[in-house]
Amino acid sequence: MSLFLYRLGGLIAARRGTVVAAWFLVIVTVMGTSAALGDQYDDAFSVPGTQSQEGQDLLADRFGQTGTSGQLLVTATAGKITDSAPSTDVAEIVEAVGKVPGVAVSNPLTATDPVVSQDQTATLASIRFDDKVPSESTLGAVERAAEPPSSAVTTSVGGDAYKPDAEPSRVPELIGLFISFVILAVTFGSLLAAGMPVVTSLFGVLVTLSTVVIASWLTTVSSTAPTLAEMLGLAVGIDYALFILSRHRRHLAEGLDPPEAMRRAMATAGSAVVFAGATVIIALTGLAVARIPVLTVMGVAAALAVAVAVTLALTLLPAIALLFGERLRPRQKRSRRRQATRQESAGTPFSARWVAATTRFPAVTILVVLVLLILAARPASELELALPDNSTAPPSSAARETYDDITATFGEGYNAPLSVTADVITSSDPTDTVNDLAAAIAKVPDVVDITLATPNEGGDTALIQVIPSAGQTAPSTKALVETLRAMSPGWEKQLGVGDIMVTGQTAINIDVSDRLAAALLPFAVIVIGLSLLLLMVVFRSIAVPLKATVGYLLSVGAALGAVVVVFQWGWLGGLGEETGPVVSFMPIFVMGVLFGLAMDYEMFLVSAMREEYVRAGDPQRAVRVGFVSSARVVTAAALIMGTVFIAFIPGGSSTIKPIALGLAVGVFVDAFVVRMTLVPAVMVLLGRRAWWLPAVLDRSIPDVDVEGAVLHRKIAFQEWESEHGEVAVLARDLVVREGDVPVEITARPGEVHRLALPASNDAEALAYVLTGRSVAHSGILVVDGLLLPEQREAVSRSSTGVRVGAGRTDVHVDELLRDRARVVTASRRGRREFVARATDAVGALGGDGSGVDGAGVDAATAVAAGARLVVLHARNGDAASTAQADVDALAAALAEQGATVIVTVPQETGRLSDG
Incomplete structure (x- = not known):
């Protein structure tokens, strides 16, 4: 990194x-x-896999309730809301609001069970919007349409569709x-x-x-x-x-x-x-x-x-x-006084005094x-956790004022209605079945009213709107939802209905x-x-x-x-x-x-x-x-x-x-x-x-080098190289396996470097480390300006190890190179070009086309593929079937092709040094 x-x-x-x-x-x-574009924020939460979400999806499918809701509170300034003048105004207001495109509302005074406050001074109408996020123009149009036509009533519009309007x-x-x-x-x-x-x-x-x-147009994004x-x-x-x-x-x-x-x-x-x-x-x-x-x-x-x-x-x-x-x-130049003050304070900075104090008695x-x-x-x-509603809106906002007015007139629960749905397709009289279910629900403690109980037009699904005694965030409302769901199986069996679900925005927020x-x-x-x-x-x-x-x-x-x-x-x-x-x-x-x-x-x-x-x-x-x-x-x-x-x-x-x-x-x-x-x-x-870290973990977890230690090593290498000259391979105290004799290498680009190894060191293992195919136990290693082990992958692409002493092969070199070409590239043209380069390399290395030493083919293949480092080694215990003179000739030929060559030769004892 x-x-x-x-x-x-x-x-x-x-x-x-x-x-x-x-x-x-x-x-x-x-x-x-x-x-x-403008924003399309939507604060409605959906909870896939919950009963409330399934019920909401059912309402959208069976009742067409795909959008959000609002509330319209109409209060008589004198007398009862059902008196002639106020009730006429209510009908006129409802008609005007219903004419706004994308908005539906019904007169709450003409319903089977009129929604009227206990003191008979107010009524509450439910507004349905087609859109989940109504536009500002639609919301404003509803507010204008709901303005009182006379002094007989006052109005207030709010609900889920209306959010705090104060920026x-x-x-x-x-x-x-x-x-x-x-x-x-x-x-x-x-x-x-x-x-x-x-x-x-x-x-x-x-x-x-x-x-x-922009994302709010593609997915649901909360405000x-x-x-x-x-x-x-x-x-x-x-x-x-x-x-x-x-x-x-x-x-x-x-x-x-x-x-x-x-x-x-x-x-x-x-x-x-x-x-x-x-x-x-x-x-x-x-x-x-x-x-x-x-x-x-x-x-x-x-x-x-x-x-x-x-x-x-x-x-x-x-x-x-x-x-x-x-x-x-x-700036380096300061006044003497400022410099002296700085030096004095730098002697015992506050951070030093603080760490000394906290660590004096660490326990x-x-x-x-x-x-x-x-x-x-x-x-x-x-x-305690809950989702916010308009009760937490700023007191000066219209949404909060409507919430407070509804609470004062009807009760807080009217701001948090619950919807109950049920499958009534098997009922011979869906309306009676819905009414029976509504009557059963009304007897549940903390249910203060049933404002709606009706089947859909197809007569297969019931919708009952339940008013709790308290608001959405009250513990009693959550308990009511749990009680309704717990009692649903009994009602299903008793009334012959199916799949009773408690839903609505309040239930969704609770879920x-x-x-x-x-x-x-x-x-x-x-x-x-x-x-x-x-x-x-x-x-x-x-x-x-x-x-x-x-x-x-x-x-x-x-x-x-x-x-x-x-x-x-x-x-x-x-x-x-x-x-x-x-x-x-x-x-x-x-x-x-x-x-x-x-x-x-x-x-x-x-x-x-x-x-x-x-x-x-x-x-x-x-x-x-x-x-x-x-x-x-x-x-x-x-x-x-x-x-x-x-x-x-x-x-x-x-x-x-x-x-x-x-x-x-x-x-x-x-x-x-x-x-x-x-x-x-x-x-x-x-x-x-x-x-402390166990050795097993130390070897298995990656080294991400967040502190920049690799950079410090890189800089140190560049400074060393500027002083001592360019090198292709630099190794200091390199230990391939624990217990090995440390290796020291300083190999110049395009030269042959002979490295003496004792019998205790594995030449093949060293070749794997030098070419980036395995990690050394310890030490410093730089190959072609790349630090190992961090840049092993790059090193492995530009270097190779070649085993010598494996004997000659009876397979013709052209056939060998064609086989190698299939591994190097999948392109037919690329294979032809590779074989041509490799054939030239074999010729340059002294091959005659038949019975070529396996090491020569491997070396030629590597050079043709662009290898800049070749390590010639013999596996420990092998019979030396290739003479040292032949190995030296191969190394010299590789160097003439521009490669840096390291040749390992046996040495009985002693610390290794450059050779």
Whole structure:
């Protein structure tokens, strides 16, 4: 990864203007497309596989209820609603609303059972919209049609189709961005550098939001999805840009030129950004475990924001930084007073004093932190979940006013009707059967009214509308749904009906909350398992992943605990919201996002410790040095991310506020309490055991090189080569198998290098290692400028091992080459060209066309295929049927063809050196 990003940095350096122009074109295109289309957000949740969803699908099929619903409340200003003047107005209003295209409504006063309030002053009509997401023009037309024709009545329109009409204020978000800019300016000491992460993150948010708008035409997208994507995109966009830009400026301060400084920043900090972004993306897409399409899309939208942030940090940010070039280099000249002050403070920076304090008595630090975080997480055990309805809308919105008016006039349950469907196809009198079922349902506790009981036109399906005693989020409403479903089998048997189902938007929302609550544990298992696996691969340790996962769980507990005490217990005035259950997908979303962010801080903090430990081997010093070197950037990143999340609280909806608060608290706790307090104490207490990994796992898990260790080796090799000259193969202390004598090789390009091996070393095994076909036990190996084992695949394509001493073959060389050609290429023309090149190579190697030594054919085949390195070896124990002079002649001929040749020769004892 680090070498790939190093090369990518060089490519961007050469095409910086093109990269900026390409991104500008992308941004203009997606923004223009989204502006032309407009959004089609839909907040209706569907839950495939549940009874409520099956019932909703049945209503759409049998009753044509494919769209959403609304409510029309008409109240008499004097007298009863059934009096002459008010009732006339009701009929006129209903007629006017029914004329709006795509809208259906019936007069509630002319129904078999009129819907009238207990005091006889109001009536409530149900409005059906053909579209799941009615247009603003349709909603406005219904509101205008429902205006009172006289002073005899007042009207109010609301329901599921009407959402809060107050746009959230952007002022807090702008203040959050400004604070982030200030933090960046203090961190970088440069206004120019401080502005770049903010600008690139804003570009990323624009691309993401525009893409989400376009996606809303293709699939169901909640109106909450773009806000979550914006919040997460800004936070990680600024942080990822901060990590790369800070490393770039550090390399500039070391004296590197801007292109090389960016290449190295990409290879080190860029690798960590890729890993961190990947963890967030995986966690967010893991929201699909809940099997709720809208939530899955929400997670994908947020994951898209992270993916765009990573891509911008690795492409647009480097391009812009390289356009500014030397202007980003930190200033070296300061006033004497400022320089002296800086040197004095640098002697004992706060980070050094902090890590010293937390690790002085590590066991005490660990105990105190664990007790505090367990206490902070205690309220999370009382977490209550529900999906929001118009009861949580802003008090000034029309949707909330209608909700409150209906609650005051009829009761809260009229805002949360339930629909009961039943199969009555076997009934001889569907109407009587429906009425009997409705009468049975009306006797159930917490059922306050039956507002509709009718079969469909085909007489095969019943629809009964049930009014609960309380609203959607009330425990009694959920209990009523469970009671109706539990009693359905008895009613089916008693009345001779089939497939009674409880559905409607209220039942769907309850089922969504239940499924989300049930998905928390599987999701936590997936996230924890992923955390353990990823960190084990990155840090090659058992203790570090376990410690990181425990810290993550403590951070999540504290975040959920904060949400409970604020939004359920009412601390801080509930931040302007009424106390009650929080949005159902808040815990699973916070868990997913915090997982990625916790791994961010773990990566940037602990990777610095590991780098120092690998270099010096002192575990205590590694903790101190690694902490001090990364604490400043991690602190800035956490402050910026927390600021962005907090900025979404004041102007956020009832759905966004708990999520933003949970993320802000979670980031603060994870960064400052867990990673920067608990982690150093644990690492010091464990000492060398923190970096222990069983040998079996060490050999089997891949090496992802997030810290950029391969880059450091690459740079060291380039510096060595610049001093000692170009080499084709460089090996230092290379041990193929445990117990072998170390090998030293310095082979120049196009030359023959003879390497003496003792009997204890396996020449064939060495050939496999040198040609990238197996991995050495230890040591340094570079072949053709490629580092092994990381670039084994590339080495294996340009090198080969040839076994000598296998004797001659009676098969004609042309036949052998034709057989080899079939393996090399499937093209007939390609095979002919390969055979021609190989035949020329055989001739150049001295072959006569028949009875050619097998080694000569193998060597000729390799050279014809473009091999630049050939290792001639004899398998241990073979009879030397080929004379050494013949091997030397073959090696010389291969070198004349431009290949580098290594010939292994036997040696009894001694350390090996170049020959």
